[in-house]
Amino acid sequence: MKTERHFKLTMIIFISFFLISFNTMAQKENNNVSKKTLQWYNGHDWLNGLQLKPHRSIDKKEFARQYRANKTGWDKAFEYLRTTDLEDIGPGTFQIDGKNVYVIITEGPGKSFEQGKWESHRHYSDIQYVIKGKEWMGIEPFTSLKLTEPYDGPKDIAFYTGEGKYYIGDPEQFFIFFPQDAHRPGIKVDNDAPVKKIVIKIRTGE
Numbered sequence: 616m617k618t619e620r621h622f623k624l625t626m627i628i629f630i631s632f633f634l635i636s637f638n639t640m641a642q643k644e645n646n647n648v649s650k651k652t653l654q655w656y657n658g659h660d661w662l663n664g665l666q667l668k669p670h671r672s673i674d675k676k677e678f679a680r681q682y683r684a685n686k687t688g689w690d691k692a693f694e695y696l697r698t699t700d701l702e703d704i705g706p707g708t709f710q711i712d713g714k715n716v717y718v719i720i721t722e723g724p725g726k727s728f729e730q731g732k733w734e735s736h737r738h739y740s741d742i743q744y745v746i747k748g749k750e751w752m753g754i755e756p757f758t759s760l761k762l763t764e765p766y767d768g769p770k771d772i773a774f775y776t777g778e779g780k781y782y783i784g785d786p787e788q789f790f791i792f793f794p795q796d797a798h799r800p801g802i803k804v805d806n807d808a809p810v811k812k813i814v815i816k817i818r819t820g821e
């Protein structure tokens with residue numbers, strides 16, 4: 616009986632600590648975002664009717680800046696997500712608006728943790744959404760990581776090593792990665808279970 620009470624007390628303390636930590640992190644994320652920007656972001660008008668949840672890791676302030684700089688491109692990207700039968704479409708690269716907005720769809724097993732690399736881009740932001748399955752997605756400012764492969768202009772990519780935060784990507788929510796966000800996507804969760812995924816590349820506002 617005493618052991619059971621001790622276990623329950625331990626669980627209550629753990630859950631309370633988790634909730635406090637989560638709320639503190641959320642408050643820190645919103646500290647640098649104006650009230651007007653938060654109201655706009657949380658209103659979700661920019662989703663244009665898309666019934667998917669934006670992940671909490673998204674940099675709201677940077678998204679507002681990028682959206683204003685290329686509203687047409689972002690609107691086309693969300694419209695594509697809303698109106699396309701993602702279950703039916705096969706892997707490949709498809710243009711939405713030339714080099715301004717384009718789509719990459721992949722399907723197959725995820726990478727091992729060792730195979731996954733931190734990467735960043737200068738000229739494109741990524742909307743990344745898991746259509747089917749699950750994968751780990753890492754995110755961390757590239758300034759906190761060690762550069763391992765210098766920026767390749769034609770491929771718009773640089774690679775890094777280091778530690779970061781990891782979240783589960785699944786069909787319930789989408790992620791957005793901006794040029795300052797190094798990301799480490801595609802890491803398998805369920806052994807070699809196949810994952811179908813879409814990445815929409817939107818040219819960044821200069």
